[in-house]
Amino acid sequence: MAQSDEKLIKELIKGNESAMEILVKRYYDLVYSFIYRNTSDYNTAYDITQDVFIKMMKNIDKYQIENGKFKSWLLKIAVNTTKDYFRSKIYKQRIQSYDIDNHEIEDKANVIDILLKKEDAIKIKEAIKNLPKLQREAVILKYYNDLKI
Known part of the structure; x- marks a missing residue:
C-alpha cells in the first residue's frame, strides 16, 4: 500500500x-x-x-x-x-x-509534416502566451497536467 x-x-x-x-x-x-x-x-x-x-x-x-x-x-x-x-x-x-541554421532535419520526406506540426505548436503556444497570467496557468495545469480547476 x-x-x-x-x-x-x-x-x-x-x-x-x-x-x-x-x-x-x-x-x-x-x-x-x-x-x-x-x-x-x-x-x-x-x-x-x-x-x-x-x-x-x-x-x-x-x-x-x-x-x-x-x-x-x-x-x-x-x-x-x-x-x-x-x-x-x-x-x-x-x-x-x-540559431535555427544549426538544426538539421535528417529525414527530408517528413519536412513538411514537421513544419506543419511545429507551426501548429507555435500557434497554440502563442495563443496560450497571450492569455492573462492566471488563465494561462489554469490552461496549462488543466489541459497539460489534467488537474481540476
Whole structure:
C-alpha cells in the first residue's frame, strides 16, 4: 500500500531520505512535463525540475497540510521556478544565441509534416502566451497536467 503524501512529508522532515526518494518518484513526471510544456526544451526542463525538488526539500517544513494538497504546493514551486528561469540571464543568453541554421532535419520526406506540426505548436503556444497570467496557468495545469480547476 502506498504511503500518503502527508506521512511521507512527516518522515522527510525527520530526515528520512527514502521518503524524499518516494516523493520525487511520485511527482517527477508531473513536474517535468509541466516545465517542459513551458520551456519546450528537454535540458532546460530537466535542470528546472531538479531545482524544483531541491527547493521542495529545503522548504518542506513550510508546507502546511491544511492549506491544500502537496501536489498543488509542489506545482506552485514549479511555476515560480519556471518564472525565475525566464527572468534569468541564462534564458536571455540562450534566446540570443539560438540559431535555427544549426538544426538539421535528417529525414527530408517528413519536412513538411514537421513544419506543419511545429507551426501548429507555435500557434497554440502563442495563443496560450497571450492569455492573462492566471488563465494561462489554469490552461496549462488543466489541459497539460489534467488537474481540476
